[in-house]
Amino acid sequence: MEIRKFVWFDFNTNILLKSKFKNTKICKMIYQGVLKKMMTENGEEINYYLDMKTDFINVNQLLNKEISLNFITYECLNCHLEKKIYRQGFCKSCFFDIPSAGDWIMKPELSRAHLDEEDRDLEYEKSVQLKPHIVYLANSSNVKVGVTRKTQVPTRWIDQGAHEAIEIVEVPNRYLAGITEVALKEHVADKTNWRKMLKNDVEDEDLVAWREKLKQYIPQEALEYFIENNSETNLNFPVLKYPAKPKSLNLEKTPTFKGKLVGIKGQYLIFEDETVFNIRSNEGLVVSLEI
Structure with a gap:
């Protein structure tokens, strides 16, 4: 379910272009969706996109922005049930049943x-x-x-x-x-x-x-x-600052995190405090993203 509170926000200028609330002063946007690996587009610099069900976010536009990630629940990418994720974004029963999770995926031989x-x-x-x-x-x-x-x-x-x-x-x-x-x-x-x-x-x-x-x-x-x-x-990745000692964020153990995004590389979000978050390894987690 989408829980976006405000709309038409220009990430580049920090200007709220239009709001469905009168006299709005706080410029925030909140999205909710199940995590899937970011889509990418190669160019002079790689562009990253996050599909949050009814919204499509250009993640590059979030660089130098403060964002919050909040873990809500699970949603298997195959059966779409609220079941704990086992591997590759699938619940345990789907992982051992569906053809797209067969052993030949990881071992092509x-x-x-x-x-x-x-x-x-x-x-x-x-x-x-x-x-x-x-x-x-x-x-x-x-x-x-x-x-x-x-x-x-x-x-x-x-x-x-x-x-x-x-x-x-x-x-x-x-x-x-x-x-x-x-x-x-x-x-x-x-x-x-x-x-x-x-x-x-x-x-x-x-x-x-x-x-x-x-x-x-x-x-x-x-x-x-x-x-x-x-x-x-x-390939050229959109990174403003590389971490000297990257520390991995586990949203299941730390369900709320807030930080300034300073880079995107691979399927990782890189934050100013050197926290890194792997979108790919967290597929199937339902999160809210506040900007």
Whole structure:
């Protein structure tokens, strides 16, 4: 349910353009909705958007603004019931039942749709697994290997907070991408250090050189899909100040938080007091957002 109290507020000038209350002096807006990962738009600087059911917020406009987050309850992203979230925004029963939470999501090498073998729902699994996939290198806290659907480039890199990335293999299904990732992570990391990423404690890397170095380890089944000639993609995040010692906010333990937003990187909100809040890992929480 939307509980917005005031409307038509200009974030850039702090001017209340129109109010449904006469003689209003306090310029506040309050939204309520279930958290889902922020949508992004790449450009000279990445734009972030938060969908709060009936409202669509450009989060970049909240930089340098004081905002409050308040935990209210839970809402499973699948069944939409008020049930405690287990993983990935789903309640426990949905997580172990729905096809979009199958083990092959996190472990693409377990994909079997190319063999016409069902895990939970073959039709759904074919619709996802039998599409072009990219194996990539990204530099967020260090050089890492990862897998994503081709349609998720560069969204996947943005979500991981990578300031540079490059495609190394484009394969026709998720399984081939998965076995390539398994082979390459013997020689390069496959995880991001979120603290290092948020501190921006990273160095530029020559990802083209890394691509050539790792080519020898690509499985024979995927080697024909190696990308010979391409260049790095560079990403610029809207951050005014990076935290020296980021501390993670847990809204379930600290249900009310207020602070000045000074940056957005990956799926994290960064506050002036060095508190950081991961929207993605809190999907399924119903919150109110006061600006």
